[in-house]
Amino acid sequence: MIIFIISLALLGAYYFLIRYYHQAWKQVPHFDSNAANDFAAAEKISVIVPARNEEAVIEQCILSLLQQSYPKELLEIIIVDDHSTDRTAGIVKQYSKEAIQLISLHEQPGTDAGYIAFKKKAIETAIRAATGNLIVTTDADCTFHKDWIKTIAAFHQYSKAVFIVAPVKVKPHNSLLSVFQSIDFAILQGITAASVYKKFHSMCNGANLAYEKTIFNEVRGFENIDHIASGDDMLLMQKIYSKYPGGIAYLKAREATVETSPAPGWKAFFNQRIRWASKTGQYKDKRIVFVLALVYIINLSLFILLAGSIVQPGWLLFFAVTVCYKTLIEWNFVTGVLKYFNLRHLMRWFPLFQPLHIAYTAIAGFFGSFGSYKWKGRRVR
8 A cells, every 4th residue: 555655654754853853842941031030121122013803802912011021111012003994903092102002004005906915014114113123023812921021132132142933822712623723833833942943944933033123124124025925934034044044043931932812713724724834835944845845745645545545444544553653753742842831731632633633734735835815804816
């Protein structure tokens, strides 16, 4: 059975990849929170929050930002309203007396009917207006530990990094979909930490990034990548990495972890994953392209086994054997990552979610390359 043999062979290579990630994850040093308490804050920091139709969550994001322990006179908060059709802008305006700045993207030139990179435009516009030396980006559906900015500032001072990648956690709700997303996202965060720390390949998430404004301007921001709807995080990281390979660092600290909400439904979830997959062809870092290709081919071969079992029931046994093998390969790594994010109790769901993970990876990867998706009410491609 050729597909079964191919799957097992690929999983052999996958074993060494996951083992490498596991060892690297354990080696990523924890940034001591005491360092954040001892350092003297002196750097102006600008937090940028792009927002489109976020009336349900923008207020909790603002309140969380206002509770930051970093000195108020050194903290600038800029929210960019990306053509919202709901009450997002109105809610933000209610906090104007709290020094929350609102920029309306519809007042900015260059967003004509053919434009698609609205989030990049929002961040770029805010950076031009920002007075801080260090830019911190996050999303409107995020909340933060009170020492989030303080920890980032201390780490920036300590590490001298020009681009800082920090952790993001999806908060599980009561639905199976939210639990699946929490597990899946935590695994991605573990891979991110391991790969950035070892400089194995580029990986990050725009919900929790920090980079120096001068460096952003030096690499000319999103120039030459502004024809892609997504990629305000990883594609920018690659541009900066090409000039400052030693200037990229991962901040592993619970105080620096941002919490975000899961996608509200299956349609939104798949659109999110297709959006992430759509930028793969733009990666200049061939190391991550190789890793993504290996992972995709493995999951595609397993998906073929699962789909083929409809007409060839015997294939179901082959599928079960390879999935068990895959689960065993990942078990220790996933356990360690979930424990760090205080999600260890979700580990019991991990084996049960394997078929779903395999199916969504195969489907999202395909549509990310050849299909279209809808995001924030906009149809892309």
